[in-house]
Amino acid sequence: MDLETSPLARPFPDMPPIDGVTLRVARARYKDWDRADLTYAELAAGTALAGVFTRNVCCSSEVELGRESVAAGRARALIVNAGNSNAFTGYRGREAVEQIMGQVAGHLGCEAAEVLVSSTGVIGVPLPKDRAREGVASVLTAEPCGWEDAATAIGTTDTFTKGATATAMIGETKVTLNGIIKGSGMIAPDMATMLGYIFTDAAVSPEFLQQCLSAANKCTYSCITVDSDTSTSDTVLAFATGKAGNASLTSFDDPGADAFMAALEDVCRQLAHLVVRDGEGASKFIGVTVTGADSDDSARRVGLAIANSPLVKTAIAGGDANWGRVVMAVGKAGEPADRDTLSIAFGGHWAAKNGLPVEDYDEGPVAKHLEGQDIDITVDLGIGTGRATVWTCDLTHGYISINADYRS
Numbered sequence: 001m002d003l004e005t006s007p008l009a010r011p012f013p014d015m016p017p018i019d020g021v022t023l024r025v026a027r028a029r030y031k032d033w034d035r036a037d038l039t040y041a042e043l044a045a046g047t048a049l050a051g052v053f054t055r056n057v058c059c060s061s062e063v064e065l066g067r068e069s070v071a072a073g074r075a076r077a078l079i080v081n082a083g084n085s086n087a088f089t090g091y092r093g094r095e096a097v098e099q100i101m102g103q104v105a106g107h108l109g110c111e112a113a114e115v116l117v118s119s120t121g122v123i124g125v126p127l128p129k130d131r132a133r134e135g136v137a138s139v140l141t142a143e144p145c146g147w148e149d150a151a152t153a154i155g156t157t158d159t160f161t162k163g164a165t166a167t168a169m170i171g172e173t174k175v176t177l178n179g180i181i182k183g184s185g186m187i188a189p190d191m192a193t194m195l196g197y198i199f200t201d202a203a204v205s206p207e208f209l210q211q212c213l214s215a216a217n218k219c220t221y222s223c224i225t226v227d228s229d230t231s232t233s234d235t236v237l238a239f240a241t242g243k244a245g246n247a248s249l250t251s252f253d254d255p256g257a258d259a260f261m262a263a264l265e266d267v268c269r270q271l272a273h274l275v276v277r278d279g280e281g282a283s284k285f286i287g288v289t290v291t292g293a294d295s296d297d298s299a300r301r302v303g304l305a306i307a308n309s310p311l312v313k314t315a316i317a318g319g320d321a322n323w324g325r326v327v328m329a330v331g332k333a334g335e336p337a338d339r340d341t342l343s344i345a346f347g348g349h350w351a352a353k354n355g356l357p358v359e360d361y362d363e364g365p366v367a368k369h370l371e372g373q374d375i376d377i378t379v380d381l382g383i384g385t386g387r388a389t390v391w392t393c394d395l396t397h398g399y400i401s402i403n404a405d406y407r408s
Contacts, residue, residue, distance in 0.1 A: 003402065008277035008285050008373060008393070009160040015147040015178045016165070019201045020044030020241025024142040025153040028135025030083035030121065030128070036153040038135040040142075041078040041197070042108070044241045049075040049116070050210035052217045054234035060087035061094035062117045065101070066235060069113045073206030075239055076110040079136065080154045080195060081119040082182075086127040087232035096127040103136050118195050118235050120182065121156050151180035154195055157402060158184050158278055164270035168202075168263035170256030173246035175202035179267045181236075183275035184226070196221070196236040196271055202260060203242035205250045212261050213238045213268075220268040223300060223390040226279035227399065228308040238264070276391045281398025284316055286375045286391065293386030294336040300388035305333035306377065307392035316375055317394035321366040323351040330379060341382030346370065354382065 021043060025036035051070040053063050069075065079100055086093045097119075101112040108115075119127060152161045164179045183194030204212075213236070221236060242248070249257050277285050288306050293299035306312055306329040315322040323344045330337055340355035347369030350358050369375065375394075 003157060003159045005159045006278045007283055010274060010277060012148045012151065012161050012163050013165055015163055016176055018176060018178055018199045018241065019243035020047060021199045021239070023145050023147065023150040024139050025145050025149055026135055026139035026142050028081065028131045028138075030081060030131060033083070036149070037082040038139050039080040039082075039150050039153045040139040041150070041199070041239075043076050043078070043239055044243060045076065046242060047075050048204050048206040048209050048240040048242070049073055049237065050206060050213040051235065051237045052213060052221070054231055056232050056234070058088055058232050060085060060119060060233050061089070061097045062086060062119050063233060063235060065097055066116055066118070066237070069116055070210070072113055074114055075116055076108050076114040077104050078116045078197065078237065078239070079104060079118070081117070081127060081132065082154055082156055083121040084119055084125055084127050085121045085123050085233050086119040087123045089124065089126040092126040096129045096132055099129055100132055100136055103133065104140070107140050116237060118233065120154070120195050120233055123232060147178060147180060151182075154180065154182045156182065156184070157280060158182050160278060162271060162274040162278070164267045164274070166263040166266045168256065168259040170202060170244075170246040170249065170260060173244050175200055175244045175246060175260065177202070177263050177267050179271050181271040181275060184278045184280050194231060194234060194275065198236070198238040198264065198267055200238070200240050201242070201244040202240050203244065203246050203248040204240040204260070205248060208250050208257075209238055209240050212264050215261070216265040216268040220265065220272040223303070223388065224272045224276050225304060225307050225390065225392050226276060226282070273391060276393050279393035280402045281396040281400070282393035283396055284373055284375050284394040286316055286377065286393060287389055288377045288379070288392065289387070289389045290379045290381065291387040292341070292381040292383055293388070294384045295386040296388055297386070298335045299386040300390060302330055302333045302335050302337070302379065302381070303388050303390035305329045306379065307390050310395055313392065313395035316370065317396045319367060319370040321346055321351065321363050321370060326377065326379060327352070330381070336383060337381050338383055343380040343382065345378040347376050348378070
């Protein structure tokens with residue numbers, strides 16, 4: 001399936017090497033395509049590991065085994081298979097993952113649990129073990145590659161390659177964080193997004209890395225939606241090689257911990273936004289900010305109700321300033337709200353205030369805002385201090401076209 005690049009695409013950034021990370025790609029031929037579809041990241045011994053995963057109960061064996069590895073807190077390698085999600089494949093799917101873990105572990109001389117595996121693509125087809133074996137054998141001896149090649153190889157219906165980078169100072173030591181991600185459809189994360197990987201040379205304990213990633217996830221990956229569907233394979237992993245040589249971070253009381261957290265959140269937010277910008281069929285990037293809610297969590301749920309509404313998303317696609325659909329979405333969210341304190345704005349222009357249409361409301365500026373690619377919706381519930389921002393895209397016929405023949 002040939003897909004046109006999203007009009008919301010962003011160029012791939014210049015991402016420096018990360019000491020302790022070596023990237024390679026190969027062709028396992030999981031699908032009938034002429035491209036690399038197996039990615040390998042070799043990690044320095046002692047690399048700290050953290051992760052967040054889908055809560056979809058039909059998750060893949062990769063997710064189940066990944067949770068076990070994250071609990072142990074250390075990693076030596078990552079393998080990503082593109083074109084086959086290996087989800088809903090029973091014992092055959094698990095055997096394929098365990099085969100990959102054992103094959104890589106034998107090559108590195110490490111424990112199998114230190115090898116993380118992710119797969120993405122069609123659900124219900126077991127990962128072919130012969131192709132996986134040959135692909136892994138090929139990638140283990142392939143020439144090292146750069147971040148863009150690795151980010152491209154993990155994609156499926158992605159129309160552009162996604163990456164982000166940031167730096168932080170921990171004492172006198174500069175640390176770097178690089179992230180790559182894939183995702184375009186089946187995006188409504190509960191604990192993560194599609195497949196995302198963050199690498200840093202910072203020295204961080206596994207426990208604190210997990211604390212930071214979980215916090216960053218809550219306000220980034222778990223605040224995006226394309227189509228309200230939570231994937232069976234959603235995974236975000238963070239790897240800290242410790243090669244920068246800083247004093248290891250173990251808590252927010254450590255000098256530089258706040259700077260590291262800010263950089264991690266920055267990378268996560270950049271990656272999350274890129275997924276939305278590549279939403280299947282998307283033509284507009286939409287930010288929904290909810291204020292005046294009962295709590296921050298309540299504000300997030302209201303925001304997602306708006307962002308997931310097909311009626312809101314199609315109105316934005318058509319440039320229709322139909323704020324009544326936003327009212328509807330707020331009302332159906334199941335969260336504390338008061339019709340008579342509700343206010344709604346598009347692009348900073350208030351259409352409704354305190355439960356009533358704004359007197360002498362001029363739709364012209366709002367219509368002009370909706371002609372652009374970046375759309376802002378603000379909703380003030382007027383009942384508390386909770387606030388949150390979520391991000392989504394519009395819903396166009398392109399989404400139907402992509403998903404109607406996805407398996408072909």
